[in-house]
Amino acid sequence: MSKPLVLVLNSGSSSLKFALVEAQTGDAVVSGIGECFGLDNACIAWKGEGIDKQEVILQSGDNHHQQAVDIIVSLIEKEHLGSDLCAVGHRVVHGGEHFSQATLIDDSVIEKIESLSSLAPLHNPSHVVGIRAAISAFPHLPQVAVFDTAFHQTMPAKAYTYAISQKLYRDFGIRRYGFHGTSHYFVSREAAKQLDKVPEQTNVITVHLGNGASVCAVKNGKSVDTSMGFTPIAGLMMGTRCGDLDPSIPEFLQKQGWTPEQIHKELNGNSGLLGVSELTSDCRGICEAAGEGHKGAQLALELFSYRVAKYIASYMVALDEVDAIVFTGGIGENSLPVRHLIMMNLRVFGYREDVEANEKARFGQPGMISQQGTPMALVIPTNEEFVIASEALRFTMQ
Structure with missing residues (x-):
């Protein structure tokens, strides 16, 4: 059949x-x-x-x-x-x-x-x-x-509301929307399976790291906070996007004669790993160059991992308990140096890397990368196409 x-x-x-x-x-x-x-x-x-x-x-x-x-x-x-x-x-x-x-x-x-x-x-x-x-x-x-935004529509107002005039929200829809929803949805469900729990009783922090990157707090199977905001530029440092930034900086650059178009291109296309390293936006190239002593690449790698760890730590506030941290996306699934540095930055919370397990969890292989008896960290390959296909299939059965 x-x-x-x-x-x-x-x-x-x-x-x-x-x-x-x-x-x-x-x-x-x-x-x-x-x-x-x-x-x-x-x-x-x-x-x-x-x-x-x-x-x-x-x-x-x-x-x-x-x-x-x-x-x-x-x-x-x-x-x-x-x-x-x-x-x-x-x-x-x-x-x-x-x-x-x-x-x-x-x-x-x-x-x-x-x-x-x-x-x-x-x-x-x-x-x-x-x-x-x-x-x-x-x-x-x-x-x-x-x-991409649908999974995050369960965020409470305290998570999606910006501390600005509510007139701006009512008139222009300015709020946190979040993205990578299909990926966060998929890996949170896969994590529930590995934890032998139902999604409705699972609390995880999903970490999608690729050229675009975001973190999501998933409480009882629902998104309750996420790092990307009104647009995908917010939150984590990414391949070419700056992530969170003092909102006065664009205004400052305009006063220096920059056009809005130049500022947009700079913050979206010339920042992140590329901008800090002045070398490349590709994490593989960053890790290789950092290992060879390239100062810009070393700073980019440290900054990227540090900011991811800070977001993970802050999202513990959104959950009653944390069953696991889940890494996914091209970098999250494959980059040993990035996962190593993030785990090191989370040692204050008890996380300890299992070095051998971390080395095995690559190239499509899932696995637990934390030591037994310590807070759990998992690697789960994402499959956004499967989510989309499954959702589309439902409409053929109605």
Whole structure:
């Protein structure tokens, strides 16, 4: 008996990530990415079970998202997977306060996603482009939006409210929204399984570390606080984003003659690991250079790990008890130096690294990286595509 497949799409302004996911297991049959949309070197590449890596150069023009989806359609037909395809799941970064769960897409939902573009100008417009391309290619399949912000809609007012005039919240929706919701949701549920508990009785601090990074306090299975805020720039130091910053600094730079566009680019694209190290935004390069004595890389590594540990420590306040700290994301799952430094910074709370276990928990291998008898720290690989596929599958059963 064939297994139901969901096409998972993550559409960016100049890219389109995709995966054909077995919705009941989370296994990706095919996965790929289209890149450099809008440029002459736009292309799409993929690989899968029994499929060697392939790449196609897209034709010049301004319809690269549609071209990419058309190629995905051809791929599905070529591999005879169309009969198993039951839905299309779309990752959408910002759902504001309108969406607290996955939603079947219709014209009104598209309109609402577009209306939230001011909150995610680099993401939501691109999601709409990808959604429309998918609807054109698969008009008879359910199209489901899964929002990064949805998991965090359970935060209490004391966690999501900024200490500013409430008129700004009422007029402009300025509050903490949080992101990486599908990742925090997935690993918190996986952690509950490993702890032999139900999610509703599980309290964990999930730590998603990648080029984008965030921490989430999950109390009885629900998000009660998270480090990203009104936009994804807030919270932790990241690959190129500054994270938390004195709000007077942008004003200061404007008085020095900087434009808002220059400030935005600096804080989003030239800061973080890249800005501090003056070397690279890639954590692997940072760790390697730090080991070779590069002062900027050493500072970037120490600063990144220190700020993660501070957020973890602060989120203990949001929980009655902490069952485990859970590391995930590209850095969280693979970087020994980062996890080592974070654990060292948390020694005051009793955390002790199991060095051998920490070395084993890499490249997709989960595991406990804390010593027996000390507060628990886990590594759990995330699977956001599985969450999106599972959510989309629900709408085929209604």
